[in-house]
Amino acid sequence: MTAILVTGASGQLGSEIRERSARYNGYSFVFTDAAELDITDARATKAFIADLAPSWIINCAAYTAVDKAEDEEELATLINGMGVENIVSAMEGSDCRLIHISTDYIFDGNNPVPYTEDDIPSPASAYGRSKLAGEKAAMRWPMTMTIRTSWLYSSYGNNFVKTILRKAGSAESINVVFDQAGSPTYAADLAAAILEVISGVIQNRHLFVPGLFNYSNEGVCSWFDLATEIMAVAGSSCAVVPVRSSAYPSKVKRPAYSVLDKTRIREHYNLDIPHWRTSLINCISKINRI
Secondary structure (H helix, E strand, O other), X not given: OEEEEEEOOOOHHHHHHHHHHOOOOOEXXXXXXOOOOOOOOHHHHHHHHHHHOOOXXXXXXXXXXXXXXXXXXXXXXXXXXXXXXXXXXXXXXXXOEEEEEEEHHHOOOOOOOOEOOOOOOOOOOHHHHHHHHHHHHHOOOOXXXXXXXXXXXXXXXXXXXXXXXXXXXXXXXXXXXOOOEEOOEEHHHHHHHHHHHHHHHHOOOOOOOOXXXXXXXXXXXXXXXXXXXXXXXXXXXXXXXXXXXXXXXOOOOOOOEOOEOOHHHHXXXXXXXXXXXXXXXXXXXXXXXX
């Protein structure tokens, strides 16, 4: 039976993979978080992976506190960089395949067009630098597929969509920045894509193609656009007021434009990627059922 190790399993993406894994009979999924597998512990990571001998590892484990990373860059790099290095070292001598999750923050956001996998990374934040370190470590393993994603949200965990819904319940209006553009990613869609890649390779529907790939939902919007759509889908009367990002001073320089070009992953793995508006409706519908 194919063993698939999922790290960071209590996060948004890990939780969505866990939920969707029930559809995949014949695969043995092992879900871990820091309590079960601390990837910053090289010895423990090596022992765990050697004992399990997985055919696939999906690394969702990450330090994701973007603002705090400016003051905790060493910790962020330990988890996002050295942690990945430990996973890669633990796979040596095996034929395990790694799917590693990265971010749009490895770019500075100065591009006027969508970023491709061939664009040169230039992170402008501690978080981005730590994730780039993780990419470099992951890509040392020749059977690694690194997936960069952006603006992740889910019915699980804390995220922009759930925050806006919560604020809408107690405010007549909210301010949301309009000068940062990107593509939201429903974690359930990314989970489905990852599991489709794995099952497609196992069932010989397509070849495993290692390398860098981008994945987000289709379409482009600002945070203001996204918040406005959230209100519309939720049927809320709360007004969304557009403001510049300068209204919220921060240590973090967030990408002003971080749209990702999905051509490579769509063509290599024959994926049908939903538009962000469609996925937002699906997510809010699920939140309302919980």
